[in-house]
Amino acid sequence: MSFILFIEQLLNGLQFGVMLFLMAAGLTLVFGVMGLINLAHGSLYMVGAFAAAATATATGSFLLALIASLVFAAFAGVLIEVLVIRRLYARDHLDQVLATFALILIFSEGTRWLFGSFPLFLDKPDWLSGTVNLPFGIIYSRYRLAMILAGLAVAAGLFWMIARTRIGIRIRAGENDREMIAALGVNISLLHTFVFALGAALAGFAGALIGAIQSVQVGMGEPVLILAFVVIVIGGIGSIKGAFIGALLVGLTDTLGRFLLPWLFQFVMSPSSANAVGASLSSMSIYLLMAGVLLFRPKGLFGSQ
Amino acid sequence: MTLKPFAKPLALSASLALLASAGLATIAGQAQAAGVKVGMITTLSGGGAGLGIDVRDGFMLAIKQSGRDDVEVVIEDDQRKPDVAVQLSDKMIQSDKVDVLTGIIWSNLAMAVVPAAVAQGKFYLSPNAGPSPLAGKGCHANYFNVAWQNDNLHEAAGGYASGAGHKNTFILAPNYPAGTDALAGFKRMYEGELAGEIYTKLGQTDYASEIAQIRASGADSVFFFLPGGMGISFLKQYADSGVGLPVVGPAFSFDQGILQAVGAAALGVKNTSQWNKDLDNAANKAFVDSFQAEYGRLPSLYASQGFDTANLLLSALDKAEVSDADAFRAALEAADFASTRGDFAFASNHHPIQDIYVREVIKEGDVFTNKIIGVALEDRSNAYVDDCSL
The missing domain is CATH 3.40.50.2300 (Response regulator)
Known part of the structure; x- marks a missing residue:
């Protein structure tokens, strides 16, 4: 195993983690402010990817496709918040899980009805194709590097908004005491819609970015959703900082685990069984990480209560 | 009970529809005595849906082209989940009383469904999955793979x-x-x-x-x-x-x-x-043209496998009643149909011999x-x- 390969895998882990953060940020905000478990968050990721693919096919522009992913995902977010989610804030978590699971089915079959069952095509633009040469002779995909930068920029913007702006203050206040800020004259229902739309737009943006190097298909959001839940549990539910650290931890653990575990097992067993055992164990690695974190920090790394 | 003004015609037409479907059911029931009832378990939703839809469309195209009205096909979606597939096969065998099962795309689902289905005396024609255990020690007289062995x-x-x-x-x-x-x-x-x-x-x-x-x-x-x-x-x-x-x-x-x-x-x-749309034989040309005409897209290899599976079934039905299991099995083994792949025969373990x-x-x-x-x-x-x- 070479140093260059290890650095490249670190970058891969970072890229995966940053994209997970875009998903987890919305999920953790919605849980923190509204106390809502939103299983349909993965569907918003899918909406973003499909909106981007359709726009890119129609206009040929990747930037327009990214904008479309933000707009359509935010719009879908507002729509389900006003029509369905709003009625669930006061209900218990089981009702929320049930209703948002129904939304997954509605979104999946609705998307199939609109776009058909076959995967759509979405490609990165020419100016982001190919590879770049980094120091130490590392060859890395230009698009993945752009994903890391875009993700970090969004994360920085989000931290700034939460920490420094009036809307950020309201969001933090909403997390601490919902009734009190409503009593102080903040339009809590508008704030909820805004937070939900923000989370939806971030998920849609992630879907569009990832859709360009993966398969844009019905049901693409659910595997990512599970990882995003792992992220917010590790990070501490409701904490943006926790979501960021948790996403990077999960991204690095998953990527490095897939690569290092089979390699490590080769020292104690034959290559083919090392592969099989390593592959099986690495798919568990993030859950082991989660169990480990919860053992010492039952509320997650940055859990508030 | 009072009905609103428009509810009466609604109720009437509903009961008419019920009557009509009941009539249809008896017709289908009579036809079934001479024909066959097929249960298709395949993946029609989620990420793998494209494969199941192609198999289904290829299969149904062959049934339609045959012009037979005594082949009834019950189609259900397994959602790519082994537990759902097992439930569906139990339902199809026990309550729908199918004679032949088909349709499964994924090998892990096939391993969950096929051994139990053939052990109950049903025929299983695989349009896709061909896991090695079902070709080797776990082979069965009533299990036929029309696609390939996985390897x-x-x-x-x-x-x-x-x-x-x-x-x-x-x-x-x-x-x-x-x-x-x-x-x-x-x-x-x-x-x-x-x-x-x-x-x-x-x-x-x-x-x-x-x-x-x-x-x-x-x-x-x-x-x-x-x-x-x-x-x-x-x-x-x-x-x-x-x-x-x-x-x-x-x-x-x-x-x-x-x-x-x-x-x-x-x-x-x-x-x-084992297949491509430019394979030069009459059956394949006709298949590619008619598939495009029917569905407005080019067929995939999964569609060709579904089409061949249905044609194998139809060829066996021409020779034997499905109720006579031994004769029907012999008719399947003969593989006497025009495959889109050209030459096609079964090896002794009921998997294809093909180019x-x-x-x-x-x-x-x-x-x-x-x-x-x-x-x-x-x-x-x-x-x-x-x-x-x-």
Whole structure:
């Protein structure tokens, strides 16, 4: 195993983690402010990817496709918040899980009805194709590097908004005491819609970015959703900082685990069984990480209560 | 009880519809005595839906073309979940009273359903999954695979890779029964060294880690088996990584349903298949034309497998009643139908003996598709014939 390969895998882990953060940020905000478990968050990721693919096919522009992913995902977010989610804030978590699971089915079959069952095509633009040469002779995909930068920029913007702006203050206040800020004259229902739309737009943006190097298909959001839940549990539910650290931890653990575990097992067993055992164990690695974190920090790394 | 003004005609027409459907049911019931009832369990929702839809459409096209009205097909969606597939097969056998089951795409689902179904005396015709246990020790007189044994296309890919002069191939497949069959099949016919061997997670979408290992391994070529959306993701990321080694794979990642989503990243890739739309025989030409006319898209290999499965069934029905199991089985074994693949026969373990071709991904106008560039294996049977007691 070479140093260059290890650095490249670190970058891969970072890229995966940053994209997970875009998903987890919305999920953790919605849980923190509204106390809502939103299983349909993965569907918003899918909406973003499909909106981007359709726009890119129609206009040929990747930037327009990214904008479309933000707009359509935010719009879908507002729509389900006003029509369905709003009625669930006061209900218990089981009702929320049930209703948002129904939304997954509605979104999946609705998307199939609109776009058909076959995967759509979405490609990165020419100016982001190919590879770049980094120091130490590392060859890395230009698009993945752009994903890391875009993700970090969004994360920085989000931290700034939460920490420094009036809307950020309201969001933090909403997390601490919902009734009190409503009593102080903040339009809590508008704030909820805004937070939900923000989370939806971030998920849609992630879907569009990832859709360009993966398969844009019905049901693409659910595997990512599970990882995003792992992220917010590790990070501490409701904490943006926790979501960021948790996403990077999960991204690095998953990527490095897939690569290092089979390699490590080769020292104690034959290559083919090392592969099989390593592959099986690495798919568990993030859950082991989660169990480990919860053992010492039952509320997650940055859990508030 | 008071009915609103418009409710009366509604109720009336509803009861009329009920009567009409009851009438239909008795007609179907009478016809069934002479014909056959088929239960199709396939994947019609979720990520793998494209495959099941193609199998279903190919199958139903053949039934429609036959003009027979005594073949009743019950179609259900397994959602790619083994537990759902098992429930559906129980329901179809016990309450729908089907004679023949078919349709399963995924090997792990086939392993859950097939042994129990054939043990209850039902026939199972597989339009896709062909896991090795069902070809070897677990073979059964009532189980027929009309597509291939899982290893076949990968064996052909291994043979092709050696023939093309690749000496140090990196191989990867998902960690599930068809994935282990795939790598075993590739290694059976491949003569060179392996630069590396990876099992990925089933349903994995990001392959950055694997691609980095391929880059570092010093391989001269890559073989991968990643069906459906997994293959789309891998190919797009592989093309983007700049690794640029030649790629060989089975047809599953290059079939008509997903090529458009992969785009130019797949151009020029060599892949192995038992079927292609340019195969030169009358049955195939008619199939490709009629499929396009019926559904407005090009058929995939899954569609051709569904079409052949239905035609095999129809050919057996022409010769024997399904109630006479021994005669019906003999009629199936004869495989007396015009396959879209040309020559087709069953080996003693009820898996096909057929030619397997090498195809290349090309662009025809705006559409990405395949053309055949050679034969990889002629009259290939499978490696498990001797393990089967049939």
